[in-house]
Amino acid sequence: MNVLMTGVGGQGIILASDMLSEVMMRYGYDVKKSEIHGMAQRGGSVMSHVRFSEQVASPLIPLKGCDILLSFEELETARYVPYLKDDAQVIINRFRLAPPSVISGARQYPDIIPFIQERTQRIHLVDGSSIAEEMGNPRGVNIILLGTLSTLLEPDEALWIDCINTMLKEKIRPMNIEGFKKGRQVQIH
């Protein structure tokens, strides 16, 4: 199973992909995860590849190899269409962050849905960012989206909660568990 997470530096993608990897390791799979840190943190595009199965060789998801794309920002979804399998599931957080050429007025923020529909119709729009705002924790969008993603995967809720408890500091656990549960309630089937 190949899960790709995409978005913009600073959205908490690395932590989300760390958690997914930890859950899948504890569930019993071989897991590999790959991403680029460094320059990309300065507001650039970020992607994280997470792969799990009986045995994983390459840490990279091949083109046309992605089963689930979890995208934290709309435009960043469209950038990775070449990775999607024909019937891939795509979860898109309804959130737009204008890139420099749109900010300066040189280009328009594109409508990305048609690009994704060229490859798959299984597209789920999720209001992760607004849920996070309502909860008074705008930075918690990653855990909400992880909650939504978890409904497409085998491990049950308890294992996820267990991993949140071991990976996060005590002070921020309740807020994150609440966010995770809110994300799990989002209907995407």
Place this chain on the structure above:
Amino acid sequence: MKKMLSGNEAIARGAYEAGVSFASAYPGTPSTEVLETIAREYPRVYAEWSPNEKVALEVAAGASYAGVRSIAVMKHVGVNVAADPLMTLPYTLIRGGLVLVSADDPELFSSQNEQDNRHYARFAKIPMLEPATSQEAKDFMVEAIRMSEQFETPVLLRTTTRISHSMGIVELGDVADQRTPSVERHPAEWVMLPANARVRHPLIEDRIRALRDYSNTSALNRVEMADTSLGIISSGVAYQYAREAFPKASFLKLGMPYPLPDELIRDFAAKVDELWIVEELDGFMEEQIRAMGIACHGKDGLPLCGELNPDIVRQAITGEAVHSPVQHALPGRPPSMCPGCPHRGLLWALKKNKCFIAGDIGCYTLGFLPPLDAIDTTLCMGAGINHAHGMSKVFGPGKEKIAAVIGDSTFFHSGITGLANLAYNRGAAVIVILDNRTTAMTGSQNHPGTGITIRGEQTTSLDLEQLVRALGITWVRTIDPYDVKKTRKDINEAVASEGPAVIISKAPCVLLKSRTVSGRRLSVETETCTGCKACIGIGCPAIEFKDEKAYINGMCVGCGVCADLCGPGAIGGAE
């Protein structure tokens, strides 16, 4: 116990398990997390940020001479800086195991070149190990320390971005004791003057022969026989790509790609119909294997540039084209300086004053991007001051406005000697030291100017202005880069001084807690805004242009640079 670890975390864990006592590094992507992990997780290991990689390797060698196990960690180009000690260290007696970790960056995710540091192993005549998983990253570090002590040689542990920054499952191992330091004197082995070095050189040649024998029998190199119509020799992450592309092929997987196991390779080559050498960047193994008289494929099909992946490997070997899906022309999202970054106003002011701006490496290099377009050269760390000096010498004083910008961490790394040269040789360039109190580009590491060590302890903090004066520069001024009008005046005065001049642009990085900007968001009075786009010209991600007017979004931290240069005075809000 099993744990998900990145390659870098695994290398740190390996150093801990191997009984390493001393670890030094200068930050650099993709190597930085090795020392950060050691500092955070393994308190019994002494850790330090050295000001540059030459220092890092030499202090680690000092620890080894005192009998304890040590490692020095750096990115690929850092080894160039450390190359001087590296080339002679193998001549000297190694007491405590000494491992040099080089993290290469195929595809240049965050580097100025994609050099292949495997050549350094051959150049310096030292053994090299190359892990292909996080598990191997840990295990090979333990093995590298052992090998270093057995053969009394430094060992190169080479990783790449995809190993350092990928996570995998690691089974943790037992932790060895550290060694007790003691003073010994070995002048014939440690004082490398010609008479001694001449005696040591043949030992290196003997040692590398012995290491070749070791490589032939070591479990680090593994034969995996399957279908013999295709045989692949590979190492590092390239092995994983080839394995995924050809699960049924036979493999010779090399964990120790230098010195190459010649017998193993001959044996393997004889058993397979077609032999491919799959490696990223240069044909390092392939050239040596061809020189052994073995027919093989490699760089006749595989690229010399960029990283590999399973698709590229499959296409090269089978010849069948990979599906290349249509990619839509989407607006790009390059990295950019943060809203409120103190570098922005300073670069804008230099540009407005029509200076040629010799650049250096750090977050300010991003000022190269439009709309700022404010960086004219970037070569390697420390080069900017010297570019500016060379150029301004050619023109003579008062002819052209030649400036250089250099970050504080880069200045301590390799800018001080350039500045001494500028003073000594009576240069006329204007040098701006961007003193943001951190090494921002690589994720905010401390350095000799911050007054804090890698473990957060208080220490002395180098006084930049005093240092610059001590080097012989008389025109020195510390300025506030958020006051762009005053900054432009200061730059003009520095240029007019017609001698070497140094401006210290002092304001902490906005990502630091000590930042000086208010954090309160500014706003644009729409009726007053004339749509002149002056504010758009500084390239701040917090200022958007919609319906012929500027608009400030939620990313604003209130640094006020845009308000300063807004002609009609439409921007205001925070105090």
